Every structure is written in C-alpha cells, then in structure tokens.
Amino acid sequence: MSVKTKVGILGGGGILNAHIAGFRAARDLVEVVAVAEPRRDREEFLRAEFGEGVCICSDYHDVVAMADVSAVDIILPHDLHMPATLAAADAGKDVLVEKVMARNIYECDRMIEVCEGAGVSLTVCHDRRYHPQWVALKTVVDSGALGDMFFLKLEHNQNVVLPEGHWARSRDGIGGGAIMSCLTHQVDALRWYGGEVESVTCMTKTMPERMEGEFLGLMGAKMRSGALGQLSINWWTESGHSIDGLWYELVHVCGTKGEAFNMTGRGTFVKLHEGADEAALEQYGAGAGEGFVKVDAPAQSGHEVCIVEWARSLAGLDATITTTGRDSRRTVEVAEAAYRSEESGRTVSLPIEPKPWAE
Numbered sequence: 001m002s003v004k005t006k007v008g009i010l011g012g013g014g015i016l017n018a019h020i021a022g023f024r025a026a027r028d029l030v031e032v033v034a035v036a037e038p039r040r041d042r043e044e045f046l047r048a049e050f051g052e053g054v055c056i057c058s059d060y061h062d063v064v065a066m067a068d069v070s071a072v073d074i075i076l077p078h079d080l081h082m083p084a085t086l087a088a089a090d091a092g093k094d095v096l097v098e099k100v101m102a103r104n105i106y107e108c109d110r111m112i113e114v115c116e117g118a119g120v121s122l123t124v125c126h127d128r129r130y131h132p133q134w135v136a137l138k139t140v141v142d143s144g145a146l147g148d149m150f151f152l153k154l155e156h157n158q159n160v161v162l163p164e165g166h167w168a169r170s171r172d173g174i175g176g177g178a179i180m181s182c183l184t185h186q187v188d189a190l191r192w193y194g195g196e197v198e199s200v201t202c203m204t205k206t207m208p209e210r211m212e213g214e215f216l217g218l219m220g221a222k223m224r225s226g227a228l229g230q231l232s233i234n235w236w237t238e239s240g241h242s243i244d245g246l247w248y249e250l251v252h253v254c255g256t257k258g259e260a261f262n263m264t265g266r267g268t269f270v271k272l273h274e275g276a277d278e279a280a281l282e283q284y285g286a287g288a289g290e291g292f293v294k295v296d297a298p299a300q301s302g303h304e305v306c307i308v309e310w311a312r313s314l315a316g317l318d319a320t321i322t323t324t325g326r327d328s329r330r331t332v333e334v335a336e337a338a339y340r341s342e343e344s345g346r347t348v349s350l351p352i353e354p355k356p357w358a359e
Contacts, residue, residue: 072096111325128188158235200350204217
C-alpha cells in the first residue's frame, strides 16, 4: 500500500460534518493528522472522529507549519480563505478550500498566483459538481438530448438564523451575504451546465437585525450562448426542510428538444419534446417522450466524492477535478458582478476589474 498523504484540516466547525464522509471514504489514501480549532468543546468530537493521536491546535498557522502535513483542507470563515491559502502555499502544502473560494476575485487572484508560484495544487470544494444527482443532470445536458439550451432556473431556499457575533452575520466575514455564501452553488452550476456568463443584473434585500449582508437575492444572467439564467436565494423560508414544503434546491434546464431538472429529495428527471432525437428516446426510454422520467444516480454526497477525488489527485492517481482555483474564480466573478449590479442599479458585463476588499 502506498504511503498515505497526511492532511491538516483548518477549521472544525459545522461544515466539517460534510467533509468527514469524504475522509472516511478516502482513508486508504489520506490520514488526518491535525485539526485547527480553537473551541475546546469540539475536542472530544474531533478525537472521536480522527483518533486520540490527532493534533488539535487553536491557531491554523500551527497546523500549516507542521512538517509532516502535506496538504490542508480549509473550512474557515470566508475572510480567512485567502490568508490561510497563502500561508499553506508558502509552506508547500496542496490546498483544498471549501466554497466559496474567496470574498472577491482580487483575493482569488492572490490565491492562484501564490499556489502556482509555489507549485502546489488549489482545488475548491464546490460539492454540487461532484454530487451524483447534479452530475446526472450534467450528463443529460452534455448528451445534447435537450437540443439548444435557452433557459436555466436555479433556486436555493433555507432558513438561516445566525446568533449575534457569528462570523456569517458579518459582511466582511462572509464576503457580502447570501449570494456570495450560498447562491454561488447555483452560480457555479449555471456556468457548469450553461457555459460562461456575459452579463448579470441583480436585486437584493437586507434586514440588519438578521445579518449585515443580504438574506435575499435575485439574479438575471445572460449567457455567452444567448441563453438566459434566473437565480434566486432566500435565507428566510422554512419551505426547503418542511413536510410538504417547497424545495431546498432546484435546477431546471430548458432546451429546444426537451427539458430536465434536479430537485433536492426527488432526484433528476428528463422530458423529451416532440421532435427529439431517436437516440435520446432510446437512451431515456419512450416514457421520456410522454412525461418526466427519473435518471438513476448513486447515493453519495458531493463533498464525499470531491474529497475522494482530491485524495486521489494527491496520491498521483487518476482523478476528476473540475473545480480548480482558476475555474472557481469565474464563479466568484459572477457573484461579485451581481453585487456591483445591485450597487449601480445597472446590468454589469463580464469580465470585471479586481478590487481589494474594503473593510
């Protein structure tokens, strides 16, 4: 058996729960030897998960400085993604960073520059690209069965209630608000399914007693292909996790020969319209010409698959990494352009010029 890559995890908060499945699945390839987490009440949990011998540090710099750590998984607050990445790259560590990559493209560019200069990899854990249901929809789109794509609708619904003092209530901590934090799931999927974005128009709503940044965002996007995208995020609705409520996330893609969607909890479905190709009807069945039929997909989480692929890449094995730093920068650019649209009251065309974060 090859030597396992020793990994340090920077951050032990809630999103670690999603990453754990990946480290369990990749246990033959990687070993978590250190975790940076200042809260003492997390120590018992961390040792139960990673073993009594795991090193727990209060400062992430201490983990980065460990000679036996070859790679780091950064799951810190968003304002720390850039400085933690720069520190890791300077120490020669490969980097996996939880989405969103950074608060703006200026920070993304610094991360890319330093990682490339140090000769280390930079991967962003945009987990939806690795989730089997979202991959199933990607396969439908890429097959050409839907014809020419002309519309994509992507929605995100949650009830996010944050206590006073939580980093995600801060505009500086989260990188704006709900759009940069979580609508970037949908922005990234928009690009993945529909290609690059030409321009965006955005409106938001903010209530300071809930959080400094926006809790509600609506975005219209024009794609380079000519297709249109409609994106929304609502962080003040219980519909996504209520019995008989609406969806947590929805992606709906419409083309000239058919349409397909993925809905959390239901799966991925395809419907072929009159005039669909015979090959498509043969692939998805005659029933797809009459109504929506379900597309089979494995039961795995996107985080799990992403971390396994990252572990394979660290081991020098064949791996499918679709969320490099350079690619994920473009997702941040669309979200940042949306903010500039809201501020100016105008449609903003891409590309945009990088600007340092103003605190």
